[in-house]
Amino acid sequence: MKVNIPEVSKxxxxxxGCGFGGIELAKKLEGHDxxxxxxxxxxxxxxxxxxxxxxxxxxxxxxxxxxxxxIFKKHRxxxxxxxxxxxxxxxxxxxxxxxxxxxxxxxxxxxxxxTNFFGIEGLEQLSMPMKTVVEALNLRSLIxxxxxxxxxxxxxxxxxxxxxxxxxxxGPTGVELxxxxxxxxxxxxxxxxxxxxxxRMRVILVESGDDxxxxxxxxxxxxxxxxxxxxxxxxxxxxxVIKYDGTNIETFSGKGLKSANLIWTAxxxxxxIDGLGAESIQRSRFVCxxxxxxxxxxxxxAVGDVALQTHEEQYKNxxxxxxxxxxxxxxxxxxxxxxxxxQKPLEQFKxxxxxxxxxxxxxxxxxxxxxxxxxxxxxxxxxxxxxxxMLVGFRNKVVxxxxxxxxxxNYDRNIRLIIRPYNRKES
Amino acid sequence: MKVNIPEVSKxxxxxxGCGFGGIELAKKLEGHDxxxxxxxxxxxxxxxxxxxxxxxxxxxxxxxxxxxxxIFKKHRxxxxxxxxxxxxxxxxxxxxxxxxxxxxxxxxxxxxxxTNFFGIEGLEQLSMPMKTVVEALNLRSLIxxxxxxxxxxxxxxxxxxxxxxxxxxxGPTGVELxxxxxxxxxxxxxxxxxxxxxxRMRVILVESGDDxxxxxxxxxxxxxxxxxxxxxxxxxxxxxVIKYDGTNIETFSGKGLKSANLIWTAxxxxxxIDGLGAESIQRSRFVCxxxxxxxxxxxxxAVGDVALQTHEEQYKNxxxxxxxxxxxxxxxxxxxxxxxxxQKPLEQFKxxxxxxxxxxxxxxxxxxxxxxxxxxxxxxxxxxxxxxxMLVGFRNKVVxxxxxxxxxxNYDRNIRLIIRPYNRKES
Numbered sequence: 136m137k138v139n140i141p142e143v144s145k146x147x148x149x150x151x152g153c154g155f156g157g158i159e160l161a162k163k164l165e166g167h168d169x170x171x172x173x174x175x176x177x178x179x180x181x182x183x184x185x186x187x188x189x190x191x192x193x194x195x196x197x198x199x200x201x202x203x204x205x206i207f208k209k210h211r212x213x214x215x216x217x218x219x220x221x222x223x224x225x226x227x228x229x230x231x232x233x234x235x236x237x238x239x240x241x242x243x244x245x246x247x248x249x250t251n252f253f254g255i256e257g258l259e260q261l262s263m264p265m266k267t268v269v270e271a272l273n274l275r276s277l278i279x280x281x282x283x284x285x286x287x288x289x290x291x292x293x294x295x296x297x298x299x300x301x302x303x304x305x306g307p308t309g310v311e312l313x314x315x316x317x318x319x320x321x322x323x324x325x326x327x328x329x330x331x332x333x334x335r336m337r338v339i340l341v342e343s344g345d346d347x348x349x350x351x352x353x354x355x356x357x358x359x360x361x362x363x364x365x366x367x368x369x370x371x372x373x374x375x376v377i378k379y380d381g382t383n384i385e386t387f388s389g390k391g392l393k394s395a396n397l398i399w400t401a402x403x404x405x406x407x408i409d410g411l412g413a414e415s416i417q418r419s420r421f422v423c424x425x426x427x428x429x430x431x432x433x434x435x436x437a438v439g440d441v442a443l444q445t446h447e448e449q450y451k452n453x454x455x456x457x458x459x460x461x462x463x464x465x466x467x468x469x470x471x472x473x474x475x476x477x478q479k480p481l482e483q484f485k486x487x488x489x490x491x492x493x494x495x496x497x498x499x500x501x502x503x504x505x506x507x508x509x510x511x512x513x514x515x516x517x518x519x520x521x522x523x524x525m526l527v528g529f530r531n532k533v534v535x536x537x538x539x540x541x542x543x544x545n546y547d548r549n550i551r552l553i554i555r556p557y558n559r560k561e562s
Numbered sequence: 563m564k565v566n567i568p569e570v571s572k573x574x575x576x577x578x579g580c581g582f583g584g585i586e587l588a589k590k591l592e593g594h595d596x597x598x599x600x601x602x603x604x605x606x607x608x609x610x611x612x613x614x615x616x617x618x619x620x621x622x623x624x625x626x627x628x629x630x631x632x633i634f635k636k637h638r639x640x641x642x643x644x645x646x647x648x649x650x651x652x653x654x655x656x657x658x659x660x661x662x663x664x665x666x667x668x669x670x671x672x673x674x675x676x677t678n679f680f681g682i683e684g685l686e687q688l689s690m691p692m693k694t695v696v697e698a699l700n701l702r703s704l705i706x707x708x709x710x711x712x713x714x715x716x717x718x719x720x721x722x723x724x725x726x727x728x729x730x731x732x733g734p735t736g737v738e739l740x741x742x743x744x745x746x747x748x749x750x751x752x753x754x755x756x757x758x759x760x761x762r763m764r765v766i767l768v769e770s771g772d773d774x775x776x777x778x779x780x781x782x783x784x785x786x787x788x789x790x791x792x793x794x795x796x797x798x799x800x801x802x803v804i805k806y807d808g809t810n811i812e813t814f815s816g817k818g819l820k821s822a823n824l825i826w827t828a829x830x831x832x833x834x835i836d837g838l839g840a841e842s843i844q845r846s847r848f849v850c851x852x853x854x855x856x857x858x859x860x861x862x863x864a865v866g867d868v869a870l871q872t873h874e875e876q877y878k879n880x881x882x883x884x885x886x887x888x889x890x891x892x893x894x895x896x897x898x899x900x901x902x903x904x905q906k907p908l909e910q911f912k913x914x915x916x917x918x919x920x921x922x923x924x925x926x927x928x929x930x931x932x933x934x935x936x937x938x939x940x941x942x943x944x945x946x947x948x949x950x951x952m953l954v955g956f957r958n959k960v961v962x963x964x965x966x967x968x969x970x971x972n973y974d975r976n977i978r979l980i981i982r983p984y985n986r987k988e989s
Binding site: 138139141177178179195196197198200202204205208214216217234235268269272279280283286287288289326327328330528530533534537541549550551552553554555 | 622644
């Protein structure tokens with residue numbers, strides 16, 4: 136059955152996914168002679184860089200989620216549909232979705248990534264990923280539930296496992312989450328749990344490689360480790376997790392750890408939709424040419440994390456899977472789709488790397504822009520300012536800003552609510 | 563197994579439930595020579611009067627939920643435990659809970675009420691109650707999901723059922739929810755769903771009695787109906803729902819209605835804990851004397867909605883089940899427990915009715931205080947001011963206030979997010 140969408144005499148661009156890439160693309164197509172159909176399984180855009188603050192009770196979900204219909208409320212020829220795309224039929228030019236069939240003239244895959252557990256035993260069932268709002272809320276519930284449980288036991292080993300937080304993956308997400316948990320330990324939990332000896336709470340960042348933040352300069356990597364240690368985190372490098380049973384973490388080197396809280400931020404993979412030829416997929420990403428066209432197709436494109444472009448010498452293994460790439464993809468592809476329709480030549484993608492940054496805690500962040508590197512309070516303010524700028528919607532910017540000011544002044548995280556208790560899918 | 567709580571040589575007061583009554587009581591016991599143990603199945607206090615704004619995308623859950631541990635962070639001899647009480651053993655003076663056994667010297671039942679479906683066919687499975695944060699969030703999801711579904715169907719009857727909202731129960735909650743849904747229809751949904759003909763969306767308040775807001779004066783009842791009609795609501799009085807199958811609402815008078823959204827606010831019943839004698843329970847409430855002592859027991863008390871006191875001539879069928887009663891119960895019982903311990907005479911409860919109010923929409927509320935009755939903009943501002951005052955925590959007051967100002971200026975409801983889709987438990 137066809138999904139109920141007005142049929143008009145304009146070319147239809149179907150965009151799958153409402154992340155940074157999909158949204159930029161749809162925005163830039165506004166006012167042009169195309170019909171845009173956006174489909175996502177959520178009715179909101181998620182600002183993923185701040186998910187970790189939802190997990191650690193600093194922000195509520197509504198501050199980093201923004202209703203898609205609100206973003207596009209003034210757009211004409213725009214249609215959002217809530218659903219999930221199951222399969223692409225490139226010959227017949229339609230996608231099969233959970234709500235029916237949608238025809239396209241141009242299809243853009245902007246599905247992003249999902250957590251990659253690499254098939255490691257126990258992880259998918261028992262560790263906590265943090266890629267979606269629901270996962271972030273589940274993680275928040277689990278952290279608070281385990282603190283409550285720690286109060287109830289008089290078995291010291293059990294209590295230690297409940298109060299040990301192992302964050303696996305030394306990328307920005309892992310580093311930021313580690314910092315935020317240390318701050319909870321330092322400023323918030325002592326008020327909430329005077330009965331617990333919080334010196335025994337451990338926050339451990341576990342990384343399989345030999346350093347954290349591997350896309351940054353050594354200077355900043357060192358600085359971020361120093362910040363983490365100041366906040367009381369342990370850092371385990373060259374430590375690969377090979378098994379987890381809900382309490383015991385086994386590592387390749389044999390070093391073990393008891394933790395009821397394994398947070399997995401150590402890998403992602405592209406969200407692949409079935410239906411395209413095998414040659415168009417590599418390492419869970421859609422192989423694209425310099426115009427974001429998926430290999431083997433004229434009218435199927437991919438943008439953002441799920442797109443693999445290798446035409447730039449500097450990024451011959453593909454671009455980093457970060458928001459700025461997705462946004463730049465979306466912006467250029469809007470132009471190129473219009474060029475295609477107008478039969479004009481296409482413009483080649485060139486990534487403009489504006490730099491990268493990570494925050495560890497109050498007054499502690501590392502930033503690098505080109506050859507410029509800085510940190511400390513100034514880095515932290517820069518990090519906050521840029522994240523506020525990138526947040527979608529003026530209201531969300533205001534709400535997040537107020538929460539940050541509040542938390543900064545009061546050393547607090549207000550939203551320590553277990554709205555829906557998390558029950559692990561025990562295997 | 564005993565729950566891990568320090569044993570001290572002070573009398574232990576165990577309070578079950580963290581509503582208005584439980585919190586007031588615990589607060590007033592601070593600084594006195596008792597140990598207070600508070601147990602609740604949530605780790606937060608819910609400000610129920612504003613739940614309807616969570617359902618209608620005006621407020622996020624964190625604005626009306628407040629962490630219990632934060633309320634009591636400066637209290638000594640205070641212990642919160644997250645769990646559910648299953649049974650009281652009055653002879654042995656302990657309660658059996660989901661986390662183990664807790665002894666008490668004094669037990670206070672402050673469990674409040676839950677939705678009463680009166681055994682009406684289909685209601686429990688298929689209608690939406692709105693007594694908890696999770697239920698309010700589920701309702702929000704369902705409303706938005708059904709609007710999304712309405713877009714997808716070309717069957718006009720199905721579409722109408724999806725866009726018809728039947729609110730059953732003409733009390734303050736029903737009236738306030740009806741008003742809020744009308745405002746969504748008027749100001750927000752037209753932007754979100756330009757493809758839908760929203761004139762066909764219906765908001766119907768269904769009441770089995772012959773008027774809404776039956777605890778208020780006729781003048782105010784008439785005014786609130788006028789407000790509701792101005793906003794576009796239909797009001798069906800003398801209409802009793804007898805069956806619901808998820809689409810068809812059957813009523814006693816034979817008048818039928820197709821609606822995929824039946825919101826049930828038409829009845830509550832006390833949350834009874836097992837273990838006390840049959841003579842201590844009447845109409846799902848614990849029968850109490852004028853000191854809130856449950857009939858037949860010296861050291862078991864009940865406060866708030868679950869307590870049934872009939873000693874006041876004006877309230878010989880029991881007090882109204884509203885927050886002010888619970889708060890006054892809690893305040894007085896704190897004194898009386900201390901009096902008991904000090905072997906002083908007890909003070910009799912006397913309800914001080916400060917009045918009642920209900921809001922229908924922007925600039926539209928009805929208020930009565932003693933013989934004074936007013937409404938309109940002034941009533942609405944009064945309603946807002948008093949609710950802000952009653953909200954727990956300065957941060958929540960600020961967040962709610964900002965949201966209200968924002969929504970007022972922008973005619974908006976920002977939080978139209980389906981964070982977790984709601985799946986009905988189809989029978």
